[in-house]
Amino acid sequence: MAASTARAIRDDVAAGRVSAVEVCRDAIARIEASNPALNSFLLVDADGALERARKVDARRAAGEAPGPLAGVPIAIKDNLCVRGMKTTAASKILASYVPPYDATVIERLEVAGAVIVGKTNCDEFAMGSSNENSAFGPVRNPWALSRTPGGSSGGSAAAVASAQVPLALGSDTGGSIRQPASFCGVVGLKPTYGRVSRYGLLAFASSLDQIGPIARTVEDAALTLAAMAGPDRADATSSHESLPDVAAALTGDVKGLRVGVPRSFVSDGVDEDVRAAFDAALVVMQQAGAQLVDVELPHAPFGVPAYYLVCTAEASSNLARYDGVKYGYRSPAAADGLQAMYTRSRSEGFGAEVKRRIMLGTYVLSAGYYDAFYLKAQQVRTLLRRDYEQAFQRADVIAMPTSPIPPFGLGEKADDPLQMYLADIFTVSANLAGLPAISVPGGFVTREGAKLPVGLQLTGRPFDEATVLRAGDAYQRATAWPTVAPGQLQ
């Protein structure tokens, strides 16, 4: 049942063909069967999930509307607070943190009838593109266990691609929903900045972070977005912009839709097979009635350096709160005063990538370097936003590969952070410009005899998730690439 879509489960639960409890038991059995191999879940709350499923069944039995996600098991990335459920951000520094409150998205998903089953592995504090930065071990890609599922929401993407659950939440600061969705052959949506409340998301880079769904169909992603979107008094950056009926927008019709292709930007440094899959995807869109138009994003090549200066600066500030006082790890060797306690707790609690980013961010914000690095990056961010504004005068969505490379081997890039960062080239600009973007399954490449998924990314105008979803859905209907990895329980 967990191999069904969220939509099918919702319909079955609402009609009484299956109970939320049965669906929940099935999901828990699947997780228990495959988690030793995948390491996608850090915590499975079987008892709590069954209790929540019983409440959904009780609501239906009482004649209440069971909700648009009634009985749908959902996995939550472990940087999102769920009251009473250990939330670690895959960091040793938060290894025993139990939030006293729910993130706003959690409250809203529960109102919609979704059943939270547990917390998924990720890169520590969502910092990484391979899930290798987790303090609790890497996640393995269900399509090829020797390879990374991508990151930072690698556990969420692997959980959906292995049919442990039909739906998961991720967070996306520079591609952390879309890139693992691409690597695992599933759908990942980063909404417009401000579309979804960030309250209860452990902050990494506050001007870039957004929460979004990972699913096997664009329709499921749309249903989940609709359940979560909207203003929230607990997040002053959440937007009052109203969300149209995104599920109804999935007409399958893209006749006349203008798909912009930044040809010069996507020609350099892209794996040949990824490039071929991308070109084939464009042909599919054209055959479905879309019109391909050339667009230019002249500043997009500067996206990676601008992103890594902005996000690390914000991270160095956001992570100052982890000091061994209010929550989290405190060094036992902390008897020589308060300063030593702060420093030792942080040094023992944070992993290598988090330290590296705090160091870089501290450097670019420090006296003498602020103008040359941080301010410059923010000015380039303005130029990049203007590039997109120009491009959206000619196009309704912009198509790019999600990642320039297919899923790579675990350990392959672990010692070279710059090489890892460069692979974020196609995802970071949507965050810098605050735009909605989706990765949909875009075909496969073959490496060492294994079929590996690649993603097609579609980016839209601010708050125009409807068009992004409509285009992604039309492509998915036309292609129907498999979204559950072989060898997993179908």
Next chain:
Amino acid sequence: MSALTIADVERIAALAHLDLTADEKTRFARQLADILDYAQQLQAVNTTGVPATAHVHAAAGAERDDDLRPSLTPAQAVANAPDAAVDAGLFRVPRVIGG
């Protein structure tokens, strides 16, 4: 080429309240220099007169009424502390004054 000395790394680490091992200092000096070198390409972009984007959307409607709402109890607020006087609702830290 921007070179980062061990002394530079130690100065940044002190600002960030991090205590690095000798191995971490050597590795970060090299890796941070690589990343900063790469970021130097931004200097080639003409940004004269271009405003900075700190935030993509102007924060419209960010004001709200200052009304009372339920919040955490003191016991809930200190429940995750590594060392707390739970009954008093206080966080306990190493001595800062006197000694």
